[in-house]
Amino acid sequence: MKNHVQESSDSEILKDRIREYALKSGALVFGVASPEEISKRSPEGHSPKDFLPNVRSVVVIGGGKMLAGAMRCRDPKWVGVIGSQKLRQVKEISFKLAEYIEELGYYAIPYASYSLANGIWDPDISIKLCAELAGLGTRSLAGGIVLNPKYGFLFYSIILTSAPLKPDEPLKESVCPHPSCVRMWERNHTTPCLKACPECLSGEIENGRIKWMKYNRLLCYPKANWSRVGFQKALLDIINESDPEKRKMMVLGSRFTSLVSALAYSIVSAQCYRCTSVCPVGREFRAKR
Ligand code: SF4
Numbered sequence: 109m110k111n112h113v114q115e116s117s118d119s120e121i122l123k124d125r126i127r128e129y130a131l132k133s134g135a136l137v138f139g140v141a142s143p144e145e146i147s148k149r150s151p152e153g154h155s156p157k158d159f160l161p162n163v164r165s166v167v168v169i170g171g172g173k174m175l176a177g178a179m180r181c182r183d184p185k186w187v188g189v190i191g192s193q194k195l196r197q198v199k200e201i202s203f204k205l206a207e208y209i210e211e212l213g214y215y216a217i218p219y220a221s222y223s224l225a226n227g228i229w230d231p232d233i234s235i236k237l238c239a240e241l242a243g244l245g246t247r248s249l250a251g252g253i254v255l256n257p258k259y260g261f262l263f264y265s266i267i268l269t270s271a272p273l274k275p276d277e278p279l280k281e282s283v284c285p286h287p288s289c290v291r292m293w294e295r296n297h298t299t300p301c302l303k304a305c306p307e308c309l310s311g312e313i314e315n316g317r318i319k320w321m322k323y324n325r326l327l328c329y330p331k332a333n334w335s336r337v338g339f340q341k342a343l344l345d346i347i348n349e350s351d352p353e354k355r356k357m358m359v360l361g362s363r364f365t366s367l368v369s370a371l372a373y374s375i376v377s378a379q380c381y382r383c384t385s386v387c388p389v390g391r392e393f394r395a396k397r
Protein backbone atom coordinates (compact mmCIF):
# COMPACT_ATOMS: atom_id res chain seq x y z
CA MET A 109 0.00 0.00 0.00
CA LYS A 110 1.34 3.46 -0.92
CA ASN A 111 2.22 5.89 1.84
CA HIS A 112 1.25 9.57 1.84
CA VAL A 113 4.64 10.81 0.52
CA GLN A 114 4.54 8.31 -2.37
CA GLU A 115 0.95 9.33 -3.25
CA SER A 116 1.76 13.02 -3.26
CA SER A 117 4.83 12.53 -5.43
CA ASP A 118 2.78 10.37 -7.87
CA SER A 119 0.21 13.17 -8.00
CA GLU A 120 2.95 15.75 -8.80
CA ILE A 121 4.33 13.53 -11.58
CA LEU A 122 0.82 13.08 -12.99
CA LYS A 123 0.18 16.83 -12.88
CA ASP A 124 3.52 17.54 -14.61
CA ARG A 125 2.65 15.11 -17.41
CA ILE A 126 -0.78 16.66 -17.92
CA ARG A 127 0.65 20.20 -17.81
CA GLU A 128 3.34 19.30 -20.30
CA TYR A 129 0.80 17.79 -22.69
CA ALA A 130 -1.49 20.85 -22.39
CA LEU A 131 1.33 23.30 -23.11
CA LYS A 132 2.63 21.20 -25.99
CA SER A 133 -0.91 21.14 -27.43
CA GLY A 134 -1.07 24.92 -27.54
CA ALA A 135 -2.32 26.06 -24.11
CA LEU A 136 -0.46 29.12 -22.83
CA VAL A 137 -1.32 28.67 -19.16
CA PHE A 138 -2.30 25.70 -17.03
CA GLY A 139 -3.62 25.36 -13.49
CA VAL A 140 -5.66 23.10 -11.24
CA ALA A 141 -8.60 24.16 -9.07
CA SER A 142 -10.09 22.20 -6.20
CA PRO A 143 -13.69 21.00 -6.85
CA GLU A 144 -14.47 21.53 -3.14
CA GLU A 145 -13.37 25.18 -3.28
CA ILE A 146 -15.43 25.70 -6.46
CA SER A 147 -18.48 24.13 -4.77
CA LYS A 148 -18.15 26.38 -1.70
CA ARG A 149 -18.49 29.44 -3.94
CA SER A 150 -21.14 28.11 -6.36
CA PRO A 151 -24.93 28.01 -6.16
CA GLU A 152 -26.65 24.65 -5.87
CA GLY A 153 -26.48 22.61 -9.05
CA HIS A 154 -23.39 24.45 -10.34
CA SER A 155 -20.65 22.36 -8.74
CA PRO A 156 -18.20 20.10 -10.60
CA LYS A 157 -19.65 17.04 -8.81
CA ASP A 158 -23.05 17.82 -10.38
CA PHE A 159 -21.44 16.89 -13.71
CA LEU A 160 -18.89 14.25 -12.74
CA PRO A 161 -19.69 12.54 -9.42
CA ASN A 162 -16.16 11.29 -8.73
CA VAL A 163 -14.42 14.51 -9.77
CA ARG A 164 -11.18 15.09 -7.84
CA SER A 165 -9.62 17.93 -9.81
CA VAL A 166 -10.60 20.67 -12.23
CA VAL A 167 -7.90 21.34 -14.81
CA VAL A 168 -7.99 24.85 -16.26
CA ILE A 169 -6.22 25.85 -19.46
CA GLY A 170 -5.99 29.28 -21.01
CA GLY A 171 -4.93 30.28 -24.48
CA GLY A 172 -6.23 31.74 -27.72
CA LYS A 173 -4.26 34.95 -27.31
CA MET A 174 -5.92 37.39 -29.71
CA LEU A 175 -4.06 38.32 -32.86
CA ALA A 176 -2.52 41.74 -32.33
CA GLY A 177 -3.87 42.80 -35.71
CA ALA A 178 -7.41 41.80 -34.73
CA MET A 179 -7.23 44.15 -31.76
CA ARG A 180 -6.72 47.00 -34.25
CA CYS A 181 -9.26 45.85 -36.83
CA ARG A 182 -11.93 48.42 -37.61
CA ASP A 183 -14.61 45.81 -38.34
CA PRO A 184 -16.03 44.54 -35.02
CA LYS A 185 -17.91 41.73 -36.79
CA TRP A 186 -14.71 40.26 -38.13
CA VAL A 187 -12.95 40.72 -34.78
CA GLY A 188 -15.82 38.69 -33.26
CA VAL A 189 -15.25 35.91 -35.81
CA ILE A 190 -11.51 35.81 -35.04
CA GLY A 191 -12.25 35.73 -31.29
CA SER A 192 -14.69 32.86 -31.77
CA GLN A 193 -12.08 30.92 -33.70
CA LYS A 194 -9.59 31.49 -30.87
CA LEU A 195 -12.14 30.27 -28.33
CA ARG A 196 -12.72 27.19 -30.46
CA GLN A 197 -8.96 26.48 -30.50
CA VAL A 198 -8.90 26.43 -26.69
CA LYS A 199 -11.95 24.16 -26.59
CA GLU A 200 -10.24 21.78 -29.02
CA ILE A 201 -7.16 21.66 -26.79
CA SER A 202 -9.41 20.82 -23.82
CA PHE A 203 -10.91 17.87 -25.75
CA LYS A 204 -7.44 16.57 -26.65
CA LEU A 205 -6.31 16.98 -23.07
CA ALA A 206 -9.35 15.10 -21.74
CA GLU A 207 -8.53 12.22 -24.09
CA TYR A 208 -4.94 12.24 -22.88
CA ILE A 209 -6.07 12.14 -19.22
CA GLU A 210 -8.29 9.16 -20.04
CA GLU A 211 -5.29 7.44 -21.69
CA LEU A 212 -3.56 7.86 -18.32
CA GLY A 213 -6.44 5.94 -16.74
CA TYR A 214 -8.75 8.62 -15.28
CA TYR A 215 -12.23 9.88 -16.16
CA ALA A 216 -12.23 13.29 -17.83
CA ILE A 217 -14.84 15.65 -19.28
CA PRO A 218 -14.01 18.84 -21.15
CA TYR A 219 -16.52 21.45 -20.16
CA ALA A 220 -17.38 24.59 -22.11
CA SER A 221 -19.83 27.38 -21.45
CA TYR A 222 -22.46 26.22 -23.88
CA SER A 223 -25.64 26.82 -21.86
CA LEU A 224 -28.07 29.47 -22.92
CA ALA A 225 -30.76 30.90 -20.68
CA ASN A 226 -33.02 33.74 -21.80
CA GLY A 227 -30.85 34.13 -24.87
CA ILE A 228 -27.56 34.71 -23.00
CA TRP A 229 -24.69 32.49 -21.98
CA ASP A 230 -25.34 30.90 -18.64
CA PRO A 231 -22.60 28.37 -17.93
CA ASP A 232 -23.39 25.62 -15.45
CA ILE A 233 -19.92 25.91 -13.93
CA SER A 234 -18.24 29.30 -13.63
CA ILE A 235 -15.10 29.06 -15.73
CA LYS A 236 -13.98 32.43 -14.39
CA LEU A 237 -14.16 31.08 -10.85
CA CYS A 238 -12.15 27.99 -11.85
CA ALA A 239 -9.48 30.13 -13.56
CA GLU A 240 -9.18 32.38 -10.50
CA LEU A 241 -8.93 29.46 -8.07
CA ALA A 242 -6.34 27.79 -10.32
CA GLY A 243 -4.17 30.91 -9.95
CA LEU A 244 -4.37 31.92 -13.60
CA GLY A 245 -5.67 35.46 -13.14
CA THR A 246 -8.08 37.78 -11.37
CA ARG A 247 -11.27 39.55 -12.41
CA SER A 248 -11.05 42.95 -14.00
CA LEU A 249 -13.02 46.13 -14.51
CA ALA A 250 -13.40 45.10 -18.16
CA GLY A 251 -16.58 43.10 -17.71
CA GLY A 252 -15.11 40.93 -14.97
CA ILE A 253 -12.98 39.03 -17.47
CA VAL A 254 -10.12 37.14 -15.86
CA LEU A 255 -6.87 38.90 -16.67
CA ASN A 256 -3.76 36.76 -16.70
CA PRO A 257 -0.77 38.67 -15.27
CA LYS A 258 1.44 37.77 -18.24
CA TYR A 259 -0.90 37.66 -21.26
CA GLY A 260 -3.87 39.77 -20.15
CA PHE A 261 -7.06 38.61 -21.83
CA LEU A 262 -7.21 34.88 -22.66
CA PHE A 263 -9.90 32.30 -23.33
CA TYR A 264 -10.26 29.56 -20.73
CA SER A 265 -11.59 26.03 -20.78
CA ILE A 266 -11.86 23.41 -18.03
CA ILE A 267 -11.62 19.64 -17.75
CA LEU A 268 -13.28 17.81 -14.87
CA THR A 269 -11.34 14.70 -13.95
CA SER A 270 -11.07 11.93 -11.40
CA ALA A 271 -7.26 12.32 -11.51
CA PRO A 272 -5.96 13.38 -8.08
CA LEU A 273 -3.99 16.56 -8.81
CA LYS A 274 -2.71 19.07 -6.27
CA PRO A 275 -4.68 22.33 -6.63
CA ASP A 276 -2.84 25.58 -7.31
CA GLU A 277 -3.24 28.68 -5.14
CA PRO A 278 -5.18 31.75 -6.31
CA LEU A 279 -2.97 34.77 -7.09
CA LYS A 280 -2.14 36.89 -4.06
CA GLU A 281 -2.17 40.20 -5.97
CA SER A 282 -4.95 41.50 -8.23
CA VAL A 283 -3.92 41.89 -11.85
CA CYS A 284 -6.44 44.69 -12.36
CA PRO A 285 -6.05 47.63 -12.03
CA HIS A 286 -2.66 47.95 -13.71
CA PRO A 287 -0.47 50.69 -12.10
CA SER A 288 -0.94 52.91 -15.18
CA CYS A 289 -4.74 52.56 -14.81
CA VAL A 290 -4.49 53.60 -11.16
CA ARG A 291 -2.58 56.73 -12.22
CA MET A 292 -5.18 57.43 -14.93
CA TRP A 293 -7.96 57.02 -12.36
CA GLU A 294 -6.26 59.46 -9.98
CA ARG A 295 -5.98 62.03 -12.77
CA ASN A 296 -9.25 61.57 -14.67
CA HIS A 297 -11.51 59.24 -12.70
CA THR A 298 -11.57 56.72 -15.50
CA THR A 299 -9.49 53.82 -16.86
CA PRO A 300 -8.78 52.72 -20.45
CA CYS A 301 -11.51 50.04 -20.39
CA LEU A 302 -14.16 52.24 -18.70
CA LYS A 303 -13.42 54.98 -21.20
CA ALA A 304 -13.63 52.58 -24.16
CA CYS A 305 -17.14 51.37 -23.25
CA PRO A 306 -18.99 53.64 -20.81
CA GLU A 307 -22.31 52.09 -21.91
CA CYS A 308 -21.50 48.60 -20.61
CA LEU A 309 -18.78 49.15 -18.02
CA SER A 310 -18.74 51.13 -14.80
CA GLY A 311 -16.78 50.99 -11.58
CA GLU A 312 -14.45 52.76 -9.21
CA ILE A 313 -10.92 52.33 -7.95
CA GLU A 314 -10.04 53.09 -4.34
CA ASN A 315 -6.57 52.79 -2.81
CA GLY A 316 -5.30 51.12 -5.97
CA ARG A 317 -7.94 48.38 -5.90
CA ILE A 318 -11.30 47.80 -7.56
CA LYS A 319 -13.90 49.23 -5.16
CA TRP A 320 -16.87 48.12 -7.21
CA MET A 321 -17.56 47.25 -10.80
CA LYS A 322 -20.62 46.67 -12.94
CA TYR A 323 -20.86 44.99 -16.28
CA ASN A 324 -24.03 45.38 -18.30
CA ARG A 325 -23.95 41.99 -19.95
CA LEU A 326 -27.39 42.41 -21.50
CA LEU A 327 -26.18 45.52 -23.28
CA CYS A 328 -22.74 44.17 -24.19
CA TYR A 329 -23.98 40.87 -25.53
CA PRO A 330 -26.23 42.13 -28.34
CA LYS A 331 -23.83 44.98 -29.09
CA ALA A 332 -20.91 42.62 -29.52
CA ASN A 333 -22.72 39.54 -30.67
CA TRP A 334 -23.54 40.18 -34.28
CA SER A 335 -24.32 36.67 -35.50
CA ARG A 336 -27.03 35.85 -32.98
CA VAL A 337 -28.70 39.21 -33.48
CA GLY A 338 -28.37 38.78 -37.26
CA PHE A 339 -29.89 35.31 -37.04
CA GLN A 340 -32.85 36.55 -34.98
CA LYS A 341 -33.50 39.36 -37.45
CA ALA A 342 -33.24 37.07 -40.48
CA LEU A 343 -35.57 34.54 -38.82
CA LEU A 344 -38.12 37.25 -38.11
CA ASP A 345 -37.95 38.41 -41.73
CA ILE A 346 -38.61 34.80 -42.87
CA ILE A 347 -41.55 34.39 -40.49
CA ASN A 348 -43.07 37.66 -41.70
CA GLU A 349 -42.67 36.81 -45.39
CA SER A 350 -46.09 35.74 -46.72
CA ASP A 351 -44.96 34.62 -50.19
CA PRO A 352 -44.03 30.88 -49.86
CA GLU A 353 -41.55 31.01 -52.78
CA LYS A 354 -39.73 34.05 -51.44
CA ARG A 355 -39.72 32.50 -48.00
CA LYS A 356 -38.16 29.32 -49.37
CA MET A 357 -35.46 31.34 -51.13
CA MET A 358 -34.72 33.23 -47.93
CA VAL A 359 -34.33 29.98 -45.97
CA LEU A 360 -32.06 28.44 -48.60
CA GLY A 361 -30.17 31.65 -49.34
CA SER A 362 -26.50 32.15 -48.53
CA ARG A 363 -27.09 34.82 -45.86
CA PHE A 364 -29.36 32.65 -43.71
CA THR A 365 -27.16 29.58 -44.29
CA SER A 366 -24.07 31.42 -43.08
CA LEU A 367 -25.92 32.70 -39.99
CA VAL A 368 -27.15 29.19 -39.12
CA SER A 369 -23.66 27.81 -39.66
CA ALA A 370 -22.25 30.53 -37.39
CA LEU A 371 -24.62 29.39 -34.66
CA ALA A 372 -24.04 25.69 -35.26
CA TYR A 373 -20.28 26.08 -35.00
CA SER A 374 -20.53 28.48 -32.07
CA ILE A 375 -19.16 31.36 -34.12
CA VAL A 376 -20.70 33.69 -31.62
CA SER A 377 -18.88 36.10 -29.46
CA ALA A 378 -19.84 38.33 -26.60
CA GLN A 379 -16.71 40.36 -27.15
CA CYS A 380 -16.08 43.20 -29.54
CA TYR A 381 -12.70 43.59 -27.79
CA ARG A 382 -12.72 47.40 -27.62
CA CYS A 383 -12.46 47.18 -23.82
CA THR A 384 -9.69 44.57 -23.83
CA SER A 385 -7.66 46.01 -26.71
CA VAL A 386 -6.89 49.12 -24.64
CA CYS A 387 -5.90 47.18 -21.52
CA PRO A 388 -2.20 47.58 -20.65
CA VAL A 389 -1.93 44.07 -19.16
CA GLY A 390 -0.23 41.81 -21.71
CA ARG A 391 0.33 44.75 -24.07
CA GLU A 392 3.85 43.56 -24.88
CA PHE A 393 2.28 40.58 -26.68
CA ARG A 394 0.12 42.90 -28.75
CA ALA A 395 2.77 45.42 -29.74
CA LYS A 396 3.98 44.69 -33.26
CA ARG A 397 5.82 46.74 -35.83
S1 SF4 B 1 -17.02 43.63 -25.43
FE1 SF4 B 1 -17.49 45.54 -26.50
S2 SF4 B 1 -19.62 46.00 -25.97
FE2 SF4 B 1 -18.87 44.48 -24.50
S3 SF4 B 1 -18.08 45.64 -22.75
FE3 SF4 B 1 -16.35 45.31 -24.10
S4 SF4 B 1 -16.30 47.13 -25.43
FE4 SF4 B 1 -18.31 47.05 -24.46
Ligand code: SF4
Binds near residue numbers: 248387388
Ligand atom coordinates in the same frame (compact mmCIF):
# COMPACT_ATOMS: atom_id res chain seq x y z
S1 SF4 C 1 -7.68 48.65 -18.63
FE1 SF4 C 1 -6.88 48.76 -16.54
S2 SF4 C 1 -8.71 48.88 -15.29
FE2 SF4 C 1 -9.33 48.11 -17.29
S3 SF4 C 1 -9.23 45.87 -17.15
FE3 SF4 C 1 -7.26 46.55 -17.92
S4 SF4 C 1 -6.03 46.76 -16.07
FE4 SF4 C 1 -8.12 46.72 -15.40
